[in-house]
Amino acid sequence: MKKEFLDLGKQPIANKFLNEGEFDNEFFFNLKATFDEETKLVSLSEFVKPEMMFNGDYTYHASMSDTMKNHFKTLAENLQKEFRPVNVLEIGSNDGIFVRHFNPDTTIAVEPCDNFADMTFDMGYNTYNSFWDNELSKLIKQDYGTMDLIYSANCICHVQDLDDTFTAVGQLLSEDGIFVFEDPSLLRMMERGSYDQLYDEHAHIFSVIALNNLLGKNGLEIFRVDNLNVHGGSNRIYAKLKSNLHQEIEPSVENNIIEEKSFGLDRFETYEVFSDRVKKSKDDLISTLKKLKEDGKKVIAYGAASKVTTVFNYCGIDESLVEYITDTTPSKIGKYQPGTHIPIMSPDDGFDETVDVAYLGAWNFKTEIMNKEIDYLSRGGKFITHIPQVMIFS
Ligand code: JHZ
Numbered sequence: 335m336k337k338e339f340l341d342l343g344k345q346p347i348a349n350k351f352l353n354e355g356e357f358d359n360e361f362f363f364n365l366k367a368t369f370d371e372e373t374k375l376v377s378l379s380e381f382v383k384p385e386m387m388f389n390g391d392y393t394y395h396a397s398m399s400d401t402m403k404n405h406f407k408t409l410a411e412n413l414q415k416e417f418r419p420v421n422v423l424e425i426g427s428n429d430g431i432f433v434r435h436f437n438p439d440t441t442i443a444v445e446p447c448d449n450f451a452d453m454t455f456d457m458g459y460n461t462y463n464s465f466w467d468n469e470l471s472k473l474i475k476q477d478y479g480t481m482d483l484i485y486s487a488n489c490i491c492h493v494q495d496l497d498d499t500f501t502a503v504g505q506l507l508s509e510d511g512i513f514v515f516e517d518p519s520l521l522r523m524m525e526r527g528s529y530d531q532l533y534d535e536h537a538h539i540f541s542v543i544a545l546n547n548l549l550g551k552n553g554l555e556i557f558r559v560d561n562l563n564v565h566g567g568s569n570r571i572y573a574k575l576k577s578n579l580h581q582e583i584e585p586s587v588e589n590n591i592i593e594e595k596s597f598g599l600d601r602f603e604t605y606e607v608f609s610d611r612v613k614k615s616k617d618d619l620i621s622t623l624k625k626l627k628e629d630g631k632k633v634i635a636y637g638a639a640s641k642v643t644t645v646f647n648y649c650g651i652d653e654s655l656v657e658y659i660t661d662t663t664p665s666k667i668g669k670y671q672p673g674t675h676i677p678i679m680s681p682d683d684g685f686d687e688t689v690d691v692a693y694l695g696a697w698n699f700k701t702e703i704m705n706k707e708i709d710y711l712s713r714g715g716k717f718i719t720h721i722p723q724v725m726i727f728s
Contacts, residue, residue: 338379339605340367340529340612342648346672347386348533348640349393351665357675361386365644367532367539369605375544376520376605381494382534384465388492390448393665394640396431396487401702403431405564406487410435417512419482423474425466425515426489430454442474442481466493471502480508488565491517494537500552510580513554513573520544521594522567524604526722528697529612529648530641531566541599542569542590549573559586566698566721616649618724623655626691626718634689635659636703636717637696638666638678645695645720647673656693660684687713691726694719 342365352360366379396402410432413419422436427443428450438458444466445451451463460478464470466489474481484503493499503513520541523531531539538544542559549556549571558572569590574581598604626633635642638661646656652674659671660681667680685692689710694717696703704711716728 335372336368336370336377336379337602338366338368339602340532340609342366342529342532342612342644344673345533345644345647347382348535348643348672349387350391350672351393351638351669351678352672352675353669357670360673362673363534365532365534365648367605369602370544371602373544373547374541374600375496375538375548376541377538378532378534378536381537384446384492384494387535388446388465392447392449393663394428395663395665396428398663399699399702401564401699405562406432407435409570413483413485413514417483419511421478421481421508422483422485423481423506425484425486426492427451427454427459427461430457430459432485432487433457433459442478444470466499466502467495468498468502468505471506475506480511481506482508482511484511484513486515488517488568490515491538491540492535496538496548497552500549500554504553504575507575509575510578511575512581514570515573516560516562516564516568516570518565519561519567519569520599521597524597524599524608526566527608527611527615528566528641528721529608529615530639530644530720533640533644535640540569540571541594542571542587543594543600545571546587546591550576553577555583556587557581558584559590561590564698615720615724619645619649619718619720620651620655622718622724622726623651623693627655631690632657632688633691633693633718634684635676635693635695636681636685637661637694637699638663638671639695639698641697642693642695643672643674646671646676652676658684659695660692685710689715691716691718693717697721 344362345365368379423442427445443454443459443461446465455461518531520539554573555576560570562568638659658677
């Protein structure tokens with residue numbers, strides 16, 4: 335049975351940045367999170383149609399950060415060294431940040447957003463401009479045979495029907511093939527109070543406990559879990575076919591499950607406590623921003639991440655508290671944040687000496703940003719965050 339524990343109010347499509355004149359008739363849905371007592375999976379109570387989120391207007395470019403470019407390069411090298419895969423497929427290949435490290439002759443990209451599918455196609459990869467499902471998996475198997483490595487980053491948690499996704503993976507894997515995927519960690523979200531990991535795209539936030547149940551139901555088995563720092567704390571899951579007995583199950587699987595259980599991720603009460611923490615975070619953020627305003631400070635936001643859409647819409651933050659948001663992504667600049675309609679500017683135009691405090695929307699890139707903005711900090715500029723609790727820092 336699914337039990338609701340968090341209500342983040344009416345929310346728009348987090349990555350649908352608007353042009354002037356597009357504010358009327360904007361789509362909103364109820365963003366609520368549920369816990370499934372049976373599978374222990376945390377999901378949204380209402381799913382948004384995938385075509386409304388992932389289409390030719392999709393704006394999230396994975397390669398906008400050096401941290402992520404290095405992250406995928408290192409991973410690709412390690413996977414090649416350890417598993418020596420020949421046939422490789424990526425689900426949700428975005429701008430090619432991962433596949434670019436593999437041979438285009440034996441690597442397939444799957445990407446539903448036309449603008450990004452065009453990019454990997456132009457890079458020479460066989461690209462299926464399509465959503466991942468059983469039908470597509472069968473078609474690929476017919477055309478190319480089985481895969482030695484199926485990889486996916488920040489994408490499986492977007493998929494609403496996980497049983498279909500996992501059976502589609504299982505039937506395309508070669509006998510010794512591996513399925514590696516990484517998504518935000520539920521444990522880290524709960525520890526850090528990062529409720530902004532919840533938005534339309536994130537249909538689920540995974541615990542290892544829940545994935546162990548769901549993969550197991552669909553003929554797959556986790557054999558390793560890596561805990562990663564990226565995107566506010568993620569888990570990289572390595573899975574294999576249950577019938578593959580060569581690959582040993584490593585202690586990291588059980589260790590993660592033990593850690594999650596000791597935090598209480600398998601109990602509903604833990605989520606009720608989290609919900610109270612989120613309400614307090616909202617009150618603290620609004621009162622801190624109001625105080626800064628009263629003190630005559632110029633406050634902006636740094637990074638128009640999807641996560642900021644959740645926070646600003648949930649907290650009711652508008653231009654009266656945060657003048658504008660700066661972001662380096664060309665397709666976001668000149669547009670307006672979904673729901674709040676706060677303008678997005680290039681950092682070259684908006685991150686100047688008039689700024690007193692910047693809300694760190696891209697808090698998951700804190701180290702990269704602190705290093706980059708050394709001049710801002712040394713002239714007295716400050717940041718504000720809600721992770722792990724609301725605070726101003728420099
Ligand atoms: P960032 C997206 O989430 C959506 P978002 C998706 N659902 C997901 O799961 C994660 O990615 C992986 C900007 N920026 O990466 C770039 C600067 O302006 O946290 C981005 O617009 N200056 C697929 O949107 C935003 O911040 C900088 O120096 O929450 C960060 O968005 C840096 C480093 C980033 O993902």
